[in-house]
């Protein structure tokens with residue numbers, strides 16, 4: 001059938017099963033928006049900034065496992081989107097981002113709103129395309145979706161010149177994609193899997209090190225089966241939270257810079273580390289020469305370039321975690337007797353008793369950690385939790401009782417302030433039946449505040465909980481600890497009235513200074529069918545602890561405020 | 565880990581933008597490109613690149629893996645010395661005032677010849693193993709070359 005490029009795009013999105021699109025129009029995408037106006041297959045959400053459109057699509061994708069889709073215009077529309085694209089890239093979110101471009105004939109002339117979009121997105125996408133004619137558009141869209149969700153997922157960017165959206169060509173949508181040059185390995189090498197299973201059977205102090213790949217591969221159930229079959233304790237990275245439920249006895253908690261004592265010690269003392277979809281990020285390893293000194297390492301990852309990038313691996317297994325675990329579980333059942341690790345488990349349990357994750361609560365002031373715990377007590381597994389970036393993010397990671405994968409949505413790799421609100425918006429669109437909570441800071445919340453309007457316009461109710469410390473708290477913490485408390489530009493004395501602000505956007509706001517007020521506010525907020533914001537005045541000087549100072553060994557944690 | 569010189573062959577779809585993906589990968593990750601040659605593989609939709617680079621074992625392994633990760637890349641071969649034939653070409657412009665017979669003899673020793681003569685200058689070409697070409701460039705200095713152009717290394721597996 002003959003179609004214009006713009007019609008092809010709509011038809012292709014329909015064929016890909018896309019039901020929700022986030023975007024912002026402009027000159028170069030007018031033809032596309034005209035077709036969006038005419039169609040009924042998907043709902044388009046107009047965000048108030050292109051970054052928010054991309055992040056909302058990201059939150060949608062992370063919380064649902066579907067491919068997120070965002071559409072932006074050329075030039076500034078695209079450059080506004082870049083932070084969102086880079087954020088998705090750093091955490092391997094499957095997304096397709098479509099941008100308009102000036103007409104083909106004007107490319108390279110510094111035309112109005114022209115920017116070399118594929119040049120900019122190249123290092124922060126899994127792949128990108130500049131479409132040259134309408135005839136190749138169907139194949140490109142099909143490939144883009146395929147690439148975005150296969151292998152190690154990631155954002156794919158398609159830049160479409162305006163004339164291509166008007167040009168007519170035959171629409172032939174490929175049924176299946178076979179690319180000679182792109183063929184991710186899904187099945188792990190069975191020999192390697194057997195060897196790994198033997199190594200697990202021989203280890204005395206093994207530990208599972210679970211990363212975001214466990215979420216991306218939807219391998220949660222198999223991970224738990226693996227834990228159960230082996231009796232081996234597990235640490236999780238920031239990106240993996242939710243994989244091992246909070247009440248699982250084998251869970252040691254989060255690992256890394258703000259990881260629990262038991263988790264970091266387990267990594268440091270283990271004689272065998274079994275990395276499942278984790279990538280040895282510097283925030284996890286601490287000082288490399290001291291990292292996992294006594295351990296041999298099994299590393300399962302779908303991305304060969306993740307293996308051996310940071311540390312040498314004794315048992316590399318390239319494959320999809322789900323497939324690999326399916327094969328590995330029967331093997332470990334042969335080689336492993338869970339009793340074997342009893343002493344090791346007890347050692348770690350003792351570590352957890354000596355230095356549990358904790359804080360000193362108070363009734364005079366609200367402690368930020370208490371807020372997270374209280375939300376956890378009140379909502380638990382009923383809420384999907386997003387965050388911004390800073391201290392509040394770490395407290396949410398440490399103290400929220402997560403129960404399942406995709407319950408936790410945070411910008412881990414890039415650490416993008418401003419992520420929380422649009423991500424929560426996308427998560428709520430994907431999970432209308434769930435309560436969505438965005439833990440945020442008084443700094444971060446202002447970075448995409450305009451998108452309160454989107455939430456109001458489309459009646460997307462969720463609750464923003466500002467842990468308001470009048471600081472760029474995480475920056476302030478580093479300045480206090482490592483810069484003799486010289487608080488350069490981290491003190492936020494000037495703040496909007498957050499209650500009035502959210503009201504101005506059509507939402508409901510609360511400012512609370514006591515625990516009781518907080519409880520009442522939250523109870524009221526979750527009943528609202530509109531956007532809510534609870535401005536919680538918390539103890540200003542709280543530190544995220546434990547902390548491994550940058551460049552320090554993972555086992556050298558600052559555990560209490562007195563040590564700093 | 566010691567730095568090593570290595571030639572890496574890449575077979576990639578011959579599509580627009582692919583060279584910038586590859587050079588961008590090197591630039592963005594701080595990897596070194598000593599030389600890079602590229603040309604279509606006759607009768608196919610692919611191009612062959614020879615990239616001469618330097619790095620320690622971990623860096624070289626990452627280079628290979630990252631290249632492989634690029635969607636249009638079909639094949640990456642990291643050549644170690646035994647299995648590869650490497651050649652490089654040099655064009656050198658020499659003033660007519662120099663002893664042309666001597667230069668010609670020298671070129672012959674490096675698999676080369678005089679390829680062009682003009683009023684003021686003549687041009688010689690040599691094609692040989694990269695190490696020998698380097699040596700040639702050193703020796704030819706005696707004849708006051710006005711310009712030297714190297715092709716970069718091309719490599720093929722034995």
Ligand SMILES: Cc1ncc(C[n+]2csc(CCOP(=O)(O)OP(=O)(O)O)c2C)c(N)n1
Pocket residue numbers: 388389390391392393415416417418440441442443444445467469471472473474475
């Ligand atoms: C876009 C962006 N700019 C700057 C930073 C650096 N940064 C990391 S945490 C932080 C402070 C965040 O403050 P706030 O949102 O109030 O959270 P808090 O740490 O107080 O909980 C800053 C500035 C960042 N991560 N992202």
